[in-house]
Amino acid sequence: MATSWAFEKGLHQVGESSWAYLQPDGGWSLNNAGLIVDGDATLLVDTLFDLRLTDQMLRAMRDAIPAAANIQTLVNTHSNGDHTFGNQLVEGAKILTTQTISDLMAQDGPEFLQSILVNPEAYGRAGTFLAECFGQFDMKGIVLPPTDETFSGALELKVGDKEVRLVDLGPAHTQSDTVVYVPQDKLVYTGDLLFIGGHPIMWAGPMSGWIAACNTMLRWDVDTFIPGHGPICTKTEVREFRDYLEFLMSEARCRYDAGMGYEEAANDIRFDRYQDWGEPERAVANLWTLWGEFSGERPAADLLELFAGMGRYVDRHRGQGACANPTHSH
Numbered sequence: 001m002a003t004s005w006a007f008e009k010g011l012h013q014v015g016e017s018s019w020a021y022l023q024p025d026g027g028w029s030l031n032n033a034g035l036i037v038d039g040d041a042t043l044l045v046d047t048l049f050d051l052r053l054t055d056q057m058l059r060a061m062r063d064a065i066p067a068a069a070n071i072q073t074l075v076n077t078h079s080n081g082d083h084t085f086g087n088q089l090v091e092g093a094k095i096l097t098t099q100t101i102s103d104l105m106a107q108d109g110p111e112f113l114q115s116i117l118v119n120p121e122a123y124g125r126a127g128t129f130l131a132e133c134f135g136q137f138d139m140k141g142i143v144l145p146p147t148d149e150t151f152s153g154a155l156e157l158k159v160g161d162k163e164v165r166l167v168d169l170g171p172a173h174t175q176s177d178t179v180v181y182v183p184q185d186k187l188v189y190t191g192d193l194l195f196i197g198g199h200p201i202m203w204a205g206p207m208s209g210w211i212a213a214c215n216t217m218l219r220w221d222v223d224t225f226i227p228g229h230g231p232i233c234t235k236t237e238v239r240e241f242r243d244y245l246e247f248l249m250s251e252a253r254c255r256y257d258a259g260m261g262y263e264e265a266a267n268d269i270r271f272d273r274y275q276d277w278g279e280p281e282r283a284v285a286n287l288w289t290l291w292g293e294f295s296g297e298r299p300a301a302d303l304l305e306l307f308a309g310m311g312r313y314v315d316r317h318r319g320q321g322a323c324a325n326p327t328h329s330h
Contacts, residue, residue: 007231011060014224014232015185017162019065021057023048026198026230027278028133029082034189034226035061035068036182038160043073044093045180045189047086050137054086073159075166077191077228078174079104085142094148098168100176102147110139126304129311169193172210174203179217187224188217196230196237198278205289207249214242244274248283252290262287262299263309267316281313
């Protein structure tokens with residue numbers, strides 16, 4: 001097998017009958033997915049953000065791998081829509097995830113974003129920012145099917161004769177973050193525990209838990225990581241990502257102790273070492289989460305206010321790497 005992969009849209013073989021489906025540029029809701037095959041047995045890791053993109057992916061898989069015409073198991077790594085909104089197209093598959101993810105999926109449908117994208121200007125800077133980042137997607141027709149089976153903690157299963165381990169390493173990015181570890185191929189589908197080339201976003205935390213999740217994956221006998229967003233990578237990039245999380249937590253703590261608000265502090269942090277990473281505006285949401293971790297209570301703000309804060313960050317730092325272009329939508 002090759003040891004490096006171009007970050008190009010489409011299906012890439014990453015192991016013995018293991019594939020990754022990549023979506024550059026890896027930004028807002030341009031996620032990756034995976035497929036594991038052994039004989040006629042198949043397991044899909046995540047779907048994509050809308051029905052059109054998911055249909056493209058499933059067609060590419062069926063064209064390349066005959067067994068993909070009958071996917072038997074679908075594992076959702078977490079509840080965010082970019083990893084779940086295409087679930088209904090995987091007809092006949094058993095949907096398998098943690099109980100926490102299943103509960104969140106039942107709550108997190110497309111309706112919130114659908115309602116805003118109809119008339120984003122009515123929602124101020126939050127609406128226009130959401131339109132910049134998500135306007136390219138089509139939320140129509142999405143119906144989330146119920147989960148068929150759940151687990152807690154970890155689950156070992158077989159895809160044909162191939163061993164697959166599902167491990168919940170959250171809460172971190174969200175309240176539950178499952179990775180799919182294939183020991184035979186020395187690879188892990190990480191879901192959104194890894195963002196490569198872009199700033200992550202932390203909806204749940206704690207940050208210390210996310211750092212611990214990275215350290216756990218680094219201890220495993222793994223050569224290849226398929227991140228939730230960004231190019232396929234190795235332990236070198238996982239270490240760099242962990243170091244970023246430690247950097248952000250340290251920088252945030254200094255500003256929290258100095259009495260700054262979370263949005264002021266996000267705009268004050270200099271990301272010089274990470275200037276080539278997209279979406280630095282996500283620091284607004286990340287520091288909101290960290291302020292809750294530091295104090296025991298998150299500052300009063302709803303989802304719209306967080307997206308408005310990220311939009312204001314873009315306006316302030318436009319031309320300095322923030323997401324100012326709707327076509328660059330990390």
